[in-house]
Amino acid sequence: MFWITFIFLVVTSKVSCEPQSLRILYGRDAEEGEFSYVVALFSMNSNEDRILAPRQCTGSVIAKDWVLTAAHCLLFAKLENLYVLHTNFTVSPLISKQYAKAIKFFIHPGFSTYAFNNDIGLLQVDKLEMNSYGQLLAVDHLTMIGLPVTYVGAGSTRETKGGDDALRPLQVGEAGITTCPSEVVENYYRVRQKYIICLAATTDNIFQIPFYGDSGGPLLFEDRIVGVCSIGSGKSFLNGDSYAAVSPHLTWIYNVLHNKY
Structure with a gap:
């Protein structure tokens, strides 16, 4: 049995429903x-050997040449400039050359920018083979209330971008799965969100939150992926930060990976 203590904090402001690239603070x-298996999505002009946007989102390599991320990370992506940084996050990819070129991406057909339902995407990349891959957990997320989870992100740890912060290691946060607040379940547009996992801060990690650059990163229970970072409240603590549940989308993921979509 798992014992975990939560501090539930209440705010009156609405959760933002605009696309955000989230990032872990105080992780x-x-x-x-x-x-x-966790990677960072970034934009680069390979002809000029110039990075256009570092660490736009996070993803997980779940099979050879396949990255699981958030659909909204791919919504406005330019395929010709999209790359995946892996293995070494403390050295510029222009130096390490540890990156792979995106060749195709898939956005879940049920993805909605109004409700952020089905915020799941897949990115196919050129020649990306890892020693280990992220494993998906086929457990109903609604049965996981109260369980402790870990989340991982690749973006910046502060709001300002650039400098040494772009070369930091992956960041890790700890939380627990909780019942989603009403303002998350029914968002600003009065559209009900489905298949989402909401987090509550633990007493030991009250200030840890996903932030810019963490979108698409994995939510893990016992080292298996149960969710993908989707929406953040933008607060200084977990309140309305939600992850797209993986289990309801396993069939779609399988079909894309096996060319059945």
């Missing part, structure tokens, strides 16, 4: 080799 650095 810990991932250790070397930890979460080796």
Whole structure:
């Protein structure tokens, strides 16, 4: 049995429904080799050898040449400039050359920018083979209320961008799964959201939150992926931060990976 204590904090402001690239604040650095399947999505002009936008989103390599991320990370992506950074996050990809070119992406057909339902996307990349891959957990997310989870992100740890912060290791946060607040279930547009997982801060990690650059990153229970980072409240604590549940989308993911979509 898992015992976990939550502090539930109440705010009156609405949760933003605009696309956001989220990032973990006050998380810990991932250790070397930890979460080796987690990658960062970035934009680069390969002809000019110039990075256009570092660490736009996060993703998980779940099979050879396939990255699981959030649909909204791919919504306005320019395929010709889209790359995946892997393995070494403390050295510029222009130096390490540890990146792979995106060749195709898939947005879940049920994705809605109004409700952020089905915020699941898949990115096919050129020649990306890892020693280990992220494993998806086929468990109904509604049965996981109260369980402790870990979330991982690849973006910046502060609102300002650039400098050394663009070369930080992956960041890791801890939380617990909770019942979604009413303002998340029924958002600003009065559209009900489905298949989402909401988080509550633990007493030990009250200020940890996903932030800019963490969108698409994995939510893990016992090292298996149960969700993908979707919407953030933008507050200084977890309140309305939600992840797209993976289990309702396993059939779609399988079909895309096996060319049945």
